[in-house]
Amino acid sequence: MTDLSHPIFARLYPRLDAASARAGGDALRAELLAGTSGRVLEVGAGYGANFAHYPPEVTEVVAVEPEPRLRAKAEGMAARAPVPVTVRPGLAEELDLDDGSFDVAVASLVLCSVRDPVRVLAELRRVLKPGGELRYYEHIKGSTPGKVRFQRWADAVWPLLAAGCHVSRPTDRWIAASGFTVRAERRFEFPASGLNPASPHVIGVAVRD
Template sequence: MQDLSQFQHPRFARMYERLSVESERWGTAEHRRRLLAGLAGRVVEIGAGNGMNFAHYPPEVREVVAVEPEDRLRALAERAAGGVTVPVRVVAGHAGALPVEDGGFDAAVVSLVLCSVPDQRAALAEVRRVVRAGGELRFYEHVRSGSRVVGLLQDLVTPLWSLVAGGCRPNRDTERVIRESGLVIEECERFPFKPVPSTPSMAHILGRARNPAA
């Protein structure tokens, strides 16, 4: 059994539970719908949080294995899984060592999670391990600003931000790291988005990448 103690952020989990519901009304629900549209077969969702994606999976998805390390959020995800039509199995685990088999999935999903994993490269190596050759990664993430000045400001605030936001690092260039992982980005839209009125607008990316054949 994995030691998940470093991933426990109960205060942040309670805050995220409230903010995620509000952000759905401000546009996040539509981003989730676009993220998951067209998926089919078996899907592993990495860092499923409180299960806000579950209602947006299309009926062609045969099974979702939702991996979440934080205890409170995982319990909420289990509750959410009971209210959707697509079969969802919620399991304890973390992005750097997914508790699933090699090549067993048609797709992996990450949404608002690569900002907070301890090691993005390790997480993406796990994506390549568990997704079959020719399968895909769907991603929706907030990322480092393209503005040099704003990027430097993000560097300054990241240490404090990470402490209060469950390890989130707003200064990560996630698109670049996905490209460097060996996954082939086929589509990537970049846009500014303010999840709720009380938060700053941040650059986001939404797209898909292919796991190439070995």
């Protein structure tokens, strides 16, 4: 079973993300993908918000998305993308893809939502070529005791409202512990102000050891 059904989230997410794009999310997606080239795997691609940002040096994007309504929207975005994008169903925990077959793997706002992020990282490592890059843009566990407490409370309901998304995951630490060497990483608040448990973010590049 590779489909996940989240009809309300699938309807709302593109609208919420459009607002976030205007507030700086688009620039972050461009930063995430700048300098990528060759064959790229994107897991949990959603409605395809990243597709417009792939540079021309990318020869192919394989985009895996398990939610059928989001996948249908992603197919529309793929048709308008500047590089060839193939959208397919699947869970990031069990990729039906060959070992060492990608130059780049992309995880954007997805390791918060998958059931088993450590297993997903192992799968991404498996399908990357040695020296291949993991590009990541994720919201993460906060760095102050107050934020961490707030996130712990939020995580009692957040996953129910946001299709399994958790706000308190230390995804940056899991990446560094999963057979990748972090080459560049930046932590920041997005949005920069306001009461949002998902505001601590990280964007970075890690290389498959």
